[in-house]
Amino acid sequence: MRLLLLSNSSAPGRGYLEHARDVIAGHLSGVGELLFVPYALADHDGYTAKVAEFMDGLGISVRGIHTADDPRAAAASAQAVFIGGGNSFRLLKSLQERGLVEAVRERVRAGVPYMGSSAGTNMACPTLRTTNDMPIVQPASFETLGLVPFQINPHYLDPSPESAHMGETREERLTQFLEENDVPVLGLREGTWLRRTDGTLTLGGIEAGARLFAPGADPVEHGPDTDLSGLLATEARFDSRRNQAAPFGS
Template identity: 60%
Template sequence: MELLLLSNSTAYGRTYLDHAMDPISEILNGTKKVLFVPFALADHDGYTAQAADAFSPLGVTVTGAHVGDSIDLTREAEAIFVGGGNSFRLLKELHARGLTRIIRDHVRGGVPYIGSSAGTNMACPTLRTTNDMPIVEPPTFDALGLVPFQINPHYVEHSPDSTHMGETRSKRLTEFLEENDVPVVALREGTWLRQSSDRLKLDGSSTGGVLFRRGSAPEPARRNTDLSELLEAQVRFDQRDTYS
């Protein structure tokens, strides 16, 4: 599979997707048509227009998955970009439109998949490591399952100068691992995961990310870290695939 999973779509001081245009151009590899999935935001037309503006310097045409028959558009897509926003709203709409298995099968068949934030959450087995508020209730937390591990975008560490006494992001991910034995890759801003075939690498900002595993201390993951070992569970994961 060809995956580009961005922690965020907008970096501080830069325009939408500007920080990630090099890996986007690489994964598209000459593809000139992208299907944009805008369902994480309410304004589908405006969101699609924003994506189209960002892709235009690459000579790429963007079509919104909400324009016409979503299933037909997805089946015909040459590349798929799932934008960020609210993960619960996005997943609910994907299930409502019958797109989860179609996207998954299309991407497994070789169509490039780009996700940012909520779109990156969708590539995981489940929604359960999102940061978002559950503003709607999807029928299931099962997501696309393109990778056999979880991702936490927008990862931030607790500041030692902060007086906030609530749970830190690290604490919340530790709680997740108390109930679920699956690795979590926490991506700081400006970072991404790039999968090509059976190779997986963390790239982007020098701030890197953090790898959380059950029963182990969090492990720093720097830029250019090879995380291909996390894909080894994909075959076992696919064998228990029960998604609709």
């Protein structure tokens, strides 16, 4: 598989996706047309136009899947797929209603490049359970694409001593997740991404790194350019459990 999973699509002082321009260009090398999935936001046309403006600079045309008469057929013939950010619950519900969870999964597993940002990165995980979003709609289940066998928390935030916020920190919430689930979670800070090429998984980014949470262990810091291929080691077990229709982590 060829995956590029971005924590965020916009960085302070930079245009849309500009902070990751070089890695996106490399990931989509040879792609003439990108199939964009805009369902995480309400304005599908406007969102697609925003992506098309960026991709035009890379010489790539963009087709919004919402314009297709048969979205599943569009996914099945896509040269590359990009699922954008927004609300993860709305996104997953839309994918489920259009039969796109399996269609996109099969196409990506066949070898076409997949790119996700924020909610689109959540979709690459086994489930939706580590999103930061509010459940503004209710999907049929939390099962997502399962392109990696671990969970990701995009936009990961470290605790700030100056903050007046008295609720749980992100680290506390992910620790609570691990009390009920046996799958690791990688907290991707702003400006970071994961790139997968078959059995190799690498952490990249401008400056910040990522924080890995695993059952029964203290969190571990990882900097840019770290090889995280070891996180793929449970993939065979994950695939087996999914094929048996058992929730991963149960």
